[in-house]
Amino acid sequence: SGGETKRLAFACEMLTNPPLMVCDEPTSGLDSFMAQTMVEAMQKMAQQGRTIICTIHQPSSEVFALFDRVLLMAEGRVAFLGLTTDAIDFFARSDQICPSNYNPADFFIMTLAVHPEHEEDSRSYIQSLCDKYDAGVGKGVYRQAEQNAKCGRTASVFDDYKENSSPYKASWGSQFLAVFVRSGLQIIREPLQLRIKLMQTTMTALLLGLIYLDQNYDQKGVSNMSGALFLLITNLT
Structure with a gap:
């Protein structure tokens, strides 16, 4: 309106x-x-x-x-x-x-x-x-x-x-606080989605942990650990 x-x-x-x-x-x-x-x-x-x-x-x-x-x-x-x-x-x-x-x-x-x-x-x-x-x-x-x-x-x-004044219309702190509060409200208002994300993150962490368990500290092991970190970051974002 x-x-x-x-x-x-x-x-x-x-x-x-x-x-x-x-x-x-x-x-x-x-x-x-x-x-x-x-x-x-x-x-x-x-x-x-x-x-x-x-x-x-x-x-x-x-x-x-x-x-x-x-x-x-x-x-x-x-x-x-x-x-x-x-x-x-x-x-x-x-x-x-x-x-x-x-x-x-x-x-x-x-x-x-x-x-x-x-x-x-x-x-x-x-x-x-x-x-x-x-x-x-x-x-x-x-x-x-x-x-x-x-x-x-x-x-x-x-x-x-x-x-x-800051070169931006809103300071970095104001922008961070606004986004933080908005994200917090979204989580509080959707408890089911929060539970699903927790279960998904937990299962992904366990699965990756079992797959990349006991890696050797050599070139192949470092490459595998880099891939595991990439998958974890992708899952979080």
Whole structure:
């Protein structure tokens, strides 16, 4: 299904341990539980120092609360950029108070939507709200972004990552651990196959041991022992 495909694609990206992830509506097509689980995984990655940017479609209040910062856009302009907790206060100062026990995400969507029956008034209000943001909170955000660009902080973050990272997307230890865990799970889930392999290996070892028993340490004996080792390795693989 579409939800399973998204979860698989997200898991594959997590295995590469990227410093930056850009996700386009990762929760679309998922139920509320799986959507929250996926966002919690992204939150853990962000807490480990990675940058996670994503668009979100109709998040529940629990999912919305997991985000650290939110960017609200309307009519091609920025209506708010900052902490999710500050967004409600910003709209409250503009006489748009979010009701108690109401999903903040739904409230922001309704506030910034263009209503067909009041299209001109809606567009006018959105423009005034964006102007208010640019004159207040937005000015500080833009100033901070310019300072970061001048200091080259963004470049230094990726430079540090490149210096400390492996030439491969996943380190050797991560690859070994993933394959080891997968093999262990396959063995646990198929006990019959494990018994068959044990019996096969035991019988092969006994048969080869009897055939090549008491070999002489000469050219012929060494050749026979080499053949026995080859057969054992072939059987193990």
